[in-house]
Amino acid sequence: MLLARGLCVLTIALVVLCDEGPALNYSYYAKTCPRAESIVSSSIRTFLRRDRSEVAGLLRIFFHDCFVQGCDASVLLMGLNGKESEQQAVPNLTLRPKSLQAITDIKARLEKACPGTVSCADIIALATRDAVNEAGGPWFPLPTGRKDSKSFASVQETLNNLPPPSFNASELLESFQSKGLNATDLVALSGAHTVGKAHCPTFSGRLRPSLDPDLDINFAQKLAATCREGDDDFATSNSTDLDSSTPNRFDNAYYRNLLGKKGLLTSDQQLFVDNRTSSLVEAFARSQRSFFSQFAASFVKLSKIQVLTGSEGEVRINCSVANPSRMLYDA
Ligand code: HEM
Numbered sequence: 001m002l003l004a005r006g007l008c009v010l011t012i013a014l015v016v017l018c019d020e021g022p023a024l025n026y027s028y029y030a031k032t033c034p035r036a037e038s039i040v041s042s043s044i045r046t047f048l049r050r051d052r053s054e055v056a057g058l059l060r061i062f063f064h065d066c067f068v069q070g071c072d073a074s075v076l077l078m079g080l081n082g083k084e085s086e087q088q089a090v091p092n093l094t095l096r097p098k099s100l101q102a103i104t105d106i107k108a109r110l111e112k113a114c115p116g117t118v119s120c121a122d123i124i125a126l127a128t129r130d131a132v133n134e135a136g137g138p139w140f141p142l143p144t145g146r147k148d149s150k151s152f153a154s155v156q157e158t159l160n161n162l163p164p165p166s167f168n169a170s171e172l173l174e175s176f177q178s179k180g181l182n183a184t185d186l187v188a189l190s191g192a193h194t195v196g197k198a199h200c201p202t203f204s205g206r207l208r209p210s211l212d213p214d215l216d217i218n219f220a221q222k223l224a225a226t227c228r229e230g231d232d233d234f235a236t237s238n239s240t241d242l243d244s245s246t247p248n249r250f251d252n253a254y255y256r257n258l259l260g261k262k263g264l265l266t267s268d269q270q271l272f273v274d275n276r277t278s279s280l281v282e283a284f285a286r287s288q289r290s291f292f293s294q295f296a297a298s299f300v301k302l303s304k305i306q307v308l309t310g311s312e313g314e315v316r317i318n319c320s321v322a323n324p325s326r327m328l329y330d331a
Contacts, residue, residue: 024143024307028122033114036144037126043106044130052248055135056196057099062128063192063302064092065121067179068161070306072149073120076103076319079152089158094199094234103127107319120319121146125303132299135195137250140296142303147313150322165202165265169274172267179305185298187271187280191291193242193264194254200227200237203264214269216261219244223264240264255285 029036048054065075068086075092079085086092103123110118122144133139153161163175176186204227206212211220223240231237241247242264243254254268258281263269271277284291314323 024145024304024309026141026143028143028145029114029118033110033117035113036110036118036122039109039113040106040123040126041130043102043109044127045134047102047105048131048134051098052135053195054096054099054102055131055248055250056192056242057096058102058124058128058131059192060196061095061099061103062124063189064095064162065124066302066305067163068158069149069153070308071121071125071146071303072306072308072313073124073146073316073319074149074152076100076120076124077149077152077322078320080321084155085152086155086158089155089162090234091162091164092158104319111317116315116317119146119148119313119315121148121307123319129299132250132295135248135250138292138296140300142300145307145309146303147308147310148316148319148322149308149313163267165198165267166205167267167270169270169277172270173276179302181298181301183277184280184294185301187277187284188291188294188298189302190268190271191252191254191284191295193268194246194250194252195248196242197239197247198242198264199234199239201232201234203227203266204231206266212266212269214261214263214273219262242268252284252288252291255281255291259285 044058061075062071064086065071065073068074075086075095077085077087079088087095103120106123106127107118107120110123125142125146126144129140129142163172167175172186173183176182176189181189203223206215207220207224207227208229211217215223226238226240243257244262244264245253245257254263257263258269258272261269263272272281284294317323
């Protein structure tokens with residue numbers, strides 16, 4: 001009897017301690033905007049039919065949103081009055097304008113259908129999920145209910161949170177661990193590099209002054225022909241496919257490239273060099289099915305990083321600026 005009462009008190013205490021506020025869920029817009037997900041998916045289908053390569057633009061926006069201050073659409077905010085926003089940080093200068101515009105267009109459709117209801121953070125996550133599927137990857141349910149931030153991170157904070165392409169396996173593992181993601185998540189999510197491009201300055205350090213021994217020699221020669229010496233300005237530099245075999249298809253060819261020393265970035269090839277991650281690379285290279293199921297699980301984990309829910313944050317009306325405050329309206 002005493003033991004039972006003790007357990008009960010403990011359970012109540014744990015429930016109180018574990019209550020983190022309203023969580024994301026799978027039917028968040030069921031009553032308030034039942035067409036939300038179908039509006040996003042039909043928009044993405046039309047968008048990618050015009051240019052399938054834009055799947056890469058959405059994936060990168062999603063990653064850069066979630067790793068800086070959480071999945072709160074802070075990456076979409078413009079700095080006003082000369083203030084620099086996350087968009088001015090060097091890695092964000094090459095986010096694709098067409099993909100950013102696609103999010104704006106989807107938001108406009110959703111504002112018409114259900115004003116002030118669907119957050120920009122949820123739009124980024126859902127649009128990316130649907131784009132992956134449209135490009136040949138898996139489809140999977142995604143919980144919603146993320147709120148948008150009212151402010152963005154500084155340029156320095158943005159740089160501190162986004163792993164650079166020069167990172168080795170230990171640095172990558174540490175960066176992902178700081179976001180609650182493990183080695184399996186790191187390897188699965190890096191598989192997003194099965195689509196899209198990288199500019200010369202992000203990998204030319206592997207070619208000159210000396211050749212990276214973890215780079216296939218024939219592949220290196222091709223890269224050296226694409227990237228001339230001194231080609232280190234992002235605005236003018238050439239770019240090349242992250243997955244040289246099937247660049248616009250979401251498949252597991254990325255991992256097979258790593259087995260053949262044809263990973264484009266140091267951070268890609270390191271996943272096969274290091275014995276904490278190499279067996280996962282081999283497993284995903286062998287089985288597209290296991291890559292897809294792990295990618296889906298890790299994507300959902302990524303989409304939950306530091307989310308704002310309930311009364312935290314807001315649903316922005318315009319994804320690129322925070323809503324005007326009441327005080328301003330009242331004045
Ligand atoms: C593991 C650490 C990662 C590093 C160091 C990294 C770094 C980079 C770099 C340097 C580029 C080339 C940018 C350019 O030159 O324009 C790039 C492109 C890209 N990244 Fe990552 N990335 C990482 C993880 C991820 C993750 C987790 C995702 C998504 C889930 C992702 C999605 C992409 C995509 C799709 C592109 C191609 C973008 C385009 O073509 O516009 N990356 N990444």
